[in-house]
Every structure is written in C-alpha cells, then in structure tokens.
Amino acid sequence: MSDSDTSKEKPSHFIRDIVAGDVAAGRTTEVVTRFPPEPNGYLHIGHAKAICLDFGIAAEFGGRCHLRMDDTNPAKESMEYVNAIKEDVRWLGFDWGEHFYYSADYFETMVEIAEDLIRRGDAYVCDLSRDEWKDYRGVPTRPGKDSPGRSRTVEENLDLFRRMKDGEFEDGSRCLRAKIDMASPNLHMRDPVLYRILRANHYRAGDRWCIYPTYDFAHTIEDALEGVTHSLCTLEFEVHRPLYEWVADRLDVPVRPRQFEFARLNLTYTVMSKRKLLELVNEGLVDGWNDPRMPTICGMRRRGYPPAAIRAFCETIGITKYESLTDVALLEHCVRDELNRTALRRMAVLDPLEVVIENVDEGGEHAYEAVNNPEDPSAGTRTIALTRRIYIDRSDFMVDPPPKYFRLAPGRSVRLRYAGFLTCTGVETNDETGDVTRVICRWDPPETKVKVKGTIHWVSADHAVSTEFRLYDRLFLVEEPDADKDVDFRGHLNPESLTVCNGVAEPSVLELGAGEGIQFERIGYFCADVEDHAKDRPVFNRTVSLKDTWARSSSSRG
Ligand code: ATP
Ligand code: MG
8 A cells, every 4th residue: 555545644433433442442452344245246436435444444453354255145146246356455455365255155154053043042943924924024113923933942943944954945935033022123123034945056155055044144143253343334234233233142252243334435426236337237338347437446447546546535535324425526536636646747639630830840850858747756757759740639729719718829829838839820721611621830949938828738740649538427417316216327327428539649658558547738637448458559548637626516515
C-alpha cells in the first residue's frame, strides 16, 4: 500500500471505536475479521467498501483478515467468480496470507454441530409443508404455533436428520430447525431453518450433499471456527444478529465472535445488485463484467481507476449506521486526485484538424522539452518536435468565433503547448459542405512576445500515431436506476454511455503498457485498454474527465 494511505490521520467511526475499545480493555488480543463474498458474481464498488473496512481494520490493529468464499448455496456459484474475487481483492491492495477459506469445506463439521444441537434438545426435524409453514410461523404481532416436530425425541430427530443427509427424503419435504421461541417478535428467532434438503450440484462439492445449511447457521460457525473476533456486515443482517448470537453461544470455541452492522454503499447513476449486473452482462448491454462502465472492481480497473483512489474513496465516505446515497462525483474526485499526482502528461487530439505552418520547412523540426508531470518533478521531461504539419482539435478553431473564444480563429493568435505561438493566416474549406479542411498559420518561437489568451494542445502530423479513444459516460441517465420497483432499470440505460473517437497521439504513447494511466492534456485521464491496446493500434479508455464536479455539487448541497 502506498505511503499516502497510511500517513493520513484516519477519521474515526463507530466500528473503529468498538475495536479500539475491545483491544484497550483486553477483550480482544488479536483482531480477526473476514470478508465473505458469495462467488455468484464479480465484486463491485460496494464490496470494496466492505473489503477496505474488513482488511483495513485488521491491519490497523495488527490483526488479520480472512477471505472466505461464502459458498453454501449450490446454485449460481462458480470457480470463475472465485478466481475473479481473489484477483480483485489483491488488486485493491489487500492480502489474506494463508487465510483463504471455502464455507463448503466446513460442511462435514456443520453436520456434526447440527447433531450436537439435536442432542442438546436445541434442534429438531420439522416436516410441515410450505403452506402450513406460513400459518405456523405467524406474524410479528401474533405468535407462531409449535410445529408437531418440536416435541420429537432426540433419538427420533437424530435418526431423521441422518436420513435427510442420506437422501431418503424429497427436496423441501423436511428441514432441521433451531428450537428457540415461536413467540419471539423477531421472526428470525421463531425456530429458524438450519438445514434444508436440496439436490443440487455444488461447484466444488459436486453431488456429495443433498442437504445444505442456511446462511445464518453456516456463517456463525465459520466465523467461530476461524477465530473471527469482529464479524462486520451490512445493515440487513441486523435482525439476524440474535440468531447469530444464539448459534455462537452454543459453539465450543476459544473466541466467541460478535457481529456488527454498517450501512451499505449506494452510488448514484449505477446499480449494485449482482443479479442486475449479471443481466447487463448476459443480455449484452455491456461488454462483459469488466466493461469500463460497470461498477465492478474489474470494470474500474479496466477503466483506469487506481486502487489507491478506490481506497481513498472508501475512507472518505466513512462507516455509518444509516442508509444513504453517495454521489458518484465523489468517487471521480478521488480518482482525479490520485491521477493528478501520478499520471504522466501526454498530448493527443481526438478530432484532428490539420494545420500547415507556412514558415516551418517541410522536413524541418523544432524540438522542445515537455514536462512529464508538473506535480512530480522526478517524472522528468521528454522531447517533442514541432513540424510543418500538425494536428489541433477541431473544437480549438472557429471561422467566426463568439466574443469570449480565446482559441484559434482567422487573424488570431494562440499559444501552442510547449512550442511557441500560432497565428492563423488562412483557412481552406470543403466547397460543398463548407467544413474547414485545413488551417494555415504563421509560427513564432516561445521566446517571442505574442499576446494571447489561450493555449491549445497539438500533435505533429509527421510523428502522429493513430489512436482510438473510448469516451465513457455514466451507464444510466438517472441517479437511482432501480429506485422504482415498477420500472425496469434497463429502461434508464444511457444510450450515449460510450463514444469512440479515432484521433492521433504523440508517439511516446507507444511506450505505454496495457493498463497504464496517463493524462492527455486538456482532455482527461486515460488508460491503455487491457484487452485491445496494441503497439500497432493504441486504444485508450477515458478514465475520467479533467473537470471536477464534486467541489461544486457538494458546496451547493451545503
Ligand atoms: P447481492 O445482494 O448483490 O447479491 P451481496 O451483499 O449478497 O450482494 P455478497 O457476496 O454476499 O453480496 O457480499 C459480501 C460482503 O460484501 C457482505 O458482507 C456484504 O455485506 C458486503 N457488501 C455487499 N454489497 C455491499 C455494499 N453495497 N456496500 C457495502 N458492503 C457490501
Ligand atoms: Mg450475500
């Protein structure tokens, strides 16, 4: 992790305070956390918040954080997702050391623990049908009714549970339930299901099992067996906490884990549900999980977001107990902030217009030193050559400019970045369309005194490398695409979320490796595309534009 992460004083939040209190009071000797994704999709920026918290807190207190595949659900899980999750967590800058786990590896032990609960009279086999189940469960304001299975003997329960495991019964015909309290106001405590019968192929365990543990039961056991001290999860698990504690109290482990909940990250102009992201991928509405418009970690990586920027964002938003919506402009602000310090500057022209400089000879060159990064002198300089023919951006020239236009126009002068001044002496247009096809200019070297109000970027036509630029915009047109349950979120997709420009760049871009970030002066931050960038055909994704909208929008918010 870079120094910039650790040198900053971290603002505190309730979870940091709880852990610090436990350590100070000697309740916790080694802080152990875990990040438990279900391998049924790729990680997104919401997961990054949880990852930064789980791994960050452990590191801060000299403890450890486990990476655990929460794979108790046989459907929709796969090794592709497992590998992608590992890659993303590592890329974000975190290390689980030897502590990589699969929930499914505990299945054997979980059965033993379930039998133990049965023996203690804390669990029983229930054979209510689906319809009966609802009626017996009751509602929060009305107590439920005891299932007939509740009064079974231990022997009967052990026998039935083993036969469930051995595949004697139909899917869904029986289940193992915790014997807690059918009158609890918390429905999760009304004898919740611990095991269900389900014949499904598990991506790692294959057909070995026909019973699968429920999340609450499995998760608590995993935390306890791994010695997790602080099990951090999102708010929707708050109502499950009494059950977590009920299970934890019945396990014979040296450290009893405790669960703490925080608000999940919601971000404007995107969706974060894995199911919806999968729909976008499967329906070809985006170019895969790593499409640079996706809120996935791999999409952000491909787009050029530095991991340090994502970590800074997660630290900035903080950890709270209330649901909120975070402006994506804050994330973009963090990306700019990081890239401003680290990205090399280069010149490129997205929409080239040819300029012929009448007082530079064909084949003649004027060489200038260009600064690689004004924020970082150690990045050095490079030489760029001005030649008779150069390209400027079409938007930097107007035949008939409005009053406050400070760029190039007939009879007007402008500064060329690093290389003197241009004064427009002539314009060539297409006879039929009237479009400007070429601009004629006179050049003056940098030491000349020419009064100008604007500076434009340029690329030598003799040395230009044709380059593809992919300009990304928000994937959705509205702040909360899935806010309204009755409207399909896909209807809010931004049809102009991707614009491709074929332009030119200075030759040094050929030295960039795929994935490397760069600032094209006056245009934005870009990144060489990891899939399509090649020496004979550079392809750059726009990571983020130069204009920071965060300060403005946050100040107007007050
Ligand atoms: P989905 O509901 O889209 O399937 P999930 O929450 O079930 O997502 P998991 O793989 O179970 O996804 O998540 C792993 C961990 O990441 C959980 O501890 C969960 O609380 C946390 N997490 C998921 N989404 C967010 C989010 N938007 N903000 C913060 N933490 C999140
Ligand atoms: Mg989940």
